[in-house]
Amino acid sequence: xxxxxxxxxxxxxxxxxxxxxxxxxxxxxxxxxxxxxxxxxxxxxxxxxxxxxxxxxxxxxxxxxxxxxxxxxxxxxxxxxxxxxxxxxxxxxxxxxxxxxxxxxxxxxxxxxxxxxxxxxxxxxxxxxxxxxxxxxxxxxxxxxxxxxxxxxxxxxxxxxxxxxxxxxxxxxxxxxxxxxxxxxxxxxxxxxxxxxxxxxxxxxxxxxxxxxxxxxxxxxxxxxxxxxxxxxxxxxxxxxxxxxxxxxxxxxxxxxxxxxxxxxxxxxxxxxxxxxxxxxxxxxxxxxxxxxxxxxxxxxxxxxxxxxxxxxxxxxxxxxxxxxxxxxxxxxxxxxxxxxxxxxxxxxxxxxxxxxxxxxxxxxxxxxxxxxxxxxxx
Numbered sequence: 001x002x003x004x005x006x007x008x009x010x011x012x013x014x015x016x017x018x019x020x021x022x023x024x025x026x027x028x029x030x031x032x033x034x035x036x037x038x039x040x041x042x043x044x045x046x047x048x049x050x051x052x053x054x055x056x057x058x059x060x061x062x063x064x065x066x067x068x069x070x071x072x073x074x075x076x077x078x079x080x081x082x083x084x085x086x087x088x089x090x091x092x093x094x095x096x097x098x099x100x101x102x103x104x105x106x107x108x109x110x111x112x113x114x115x116x117x118x119x120x121x122x123x124x125x126x127x128x129x130x131x132x133x134x135x136x137x138x139x140x141x142x143x144x145x146x147x148x149x150x151x152x153x154x155x156x157x158x159x160x161x162x163x164x165x166x167x168x169x170x171x172x173x174x175x176x177x178x179x180x181x182x183x184x185x186x187x188x189x190x191x192x193x194x195x196x197x198x199x200x201x202x203x204x205x206x207x208x209x210x211x212x213x214x215x216x217x218x219x220x221x222x223x224x225x226x227x228x229x230x231x232x233x234x235x236x237x238x239x240x241x242x243x244x245x246x247x248x249x250x251x252x253x254x255x256x257x258x259x260x261x262x263x264x265x266x267x268x269x270x271x272x273x274x275x276x277x278x279x280x281x282x283x284x285x286x287x288x289x290x291x292x293x294x295x296x297x298x299x300x301x302x303x304x305x306x307x308x309x310x311x312x313x314x315x316x317x318x319x320x321x322x323x324x325x326x327x328x329x330x331x332x333x334x335x336x337x338x339x340x341x342x343x344x345x346x347x348x349x350x351x352x353x354x355x356x357x358x359x360x361x362x363x364x365x366x367x368x369x370x371x372x373x374x375x376x377x378x379x
Contacts, residue, residue: 022051027062039069053083063096072100139336146258161264169230170272181280185287193295202296206306209288214315218280223326227359231334235355238338239348266331273327330359
């Protein structure tokens with residue numbers, strides 16, 4: 001036999017009606033297009049027997065074409081019924097047949113209906129919320145455990161780091177929080193004046209401003225601002241350290257990352273947020289007092305005396321009692337998301353966004369639950 005390449009072809013041994021087909025020549029990639037066009041003119045149902053012993057050269061492209069010609073299900077039986085093949089050639093055909101069967105079994109699933117897709121996404125979101133809740137509870141427990149250990153060993157406290165965090169968390173946030181709460185107090189007073197003047201009850205604008213800021217607005221606005229400003233900073237700082245493997249270095253030195261990174265931030269937040277909340281109460285009431293003096297001609301002395309007579313000190317206690325709780329939750333969420341960073345800049349950005357969203361959500365949720373509890377208790 002000549003060693004020169006022989007073009008591959010399909011030959012009917014008698015006539016197509018008898019169904020006896022033979023494959024001859026080289027079935028390789030070089031002549032694939034010509035063989036594919038010839039095979040396209042043969043119907044698989046017409047092939048009763050297939051003789052592949054006359055094939056010269058055979059590669060995976062030619063073997064795949066034979067599989068496509070008669071189908072992966074029928075080709076093994078046709079090979080068995082024909083003349084025997086060399087073991088290497090039979091192994092090649094069996095490998096291609098097996099791969100074709102795997103591809104057919106891995107056919108793409110049918111498109112899901114919109115209703116099922118929506119329910120699936122709701123279920124996935126619920127599962128993610130549950131995982132976040134479990135992670136937060138575990139991290140809160142770990143933080144409290146290290147805090148109790150610190151109470152037993154006061155020398156382990158990182159006073160310098162805590163004071164530095166108080167400066168960044170609390171002192172640097174004073175201008176923006178004071179300005180915002182002052183403006184919101186003015187807006188509340190404007191709304192109260194607009195509505196209550198129609199009923200001849202403009203003096204009750206003082207009650208509205210005082211009640212709103214002592215119980216709700218001061219702590220809520222401050223906590224939301226701290227969630228956006230400080231929780232994101234905590235996540236970015238710890239996340240960058242995680243990406244740079246600095247936290248692994250701390251563990252290698254025998255230092256606990258919770259003691260070094262989390263506790264100073266949590267303590268700084270719990271010290272700063274109540275102080276900022278008290279300042280927000282003062283600036284919010286000052287904004288309302290300014291509007292009352294300008295729009296309703298209520299002098300500051302009358303404003304303060306009315307505020308003193310109509311509002312009890314319990315409203316102040318209710319507002320201040322929520323501040324440490326919200327501070328702890330915000331700080332824990334910000335630090336936890338920082339530890340979840342996987343090591344890339346994109347992961348830092350994603351977890352920073354997640355910490356802000358979760359912190360604001362938890363702030364509003366806790367404030368709403370506290371408001372319902374106080375209402376039921378008559379506080």
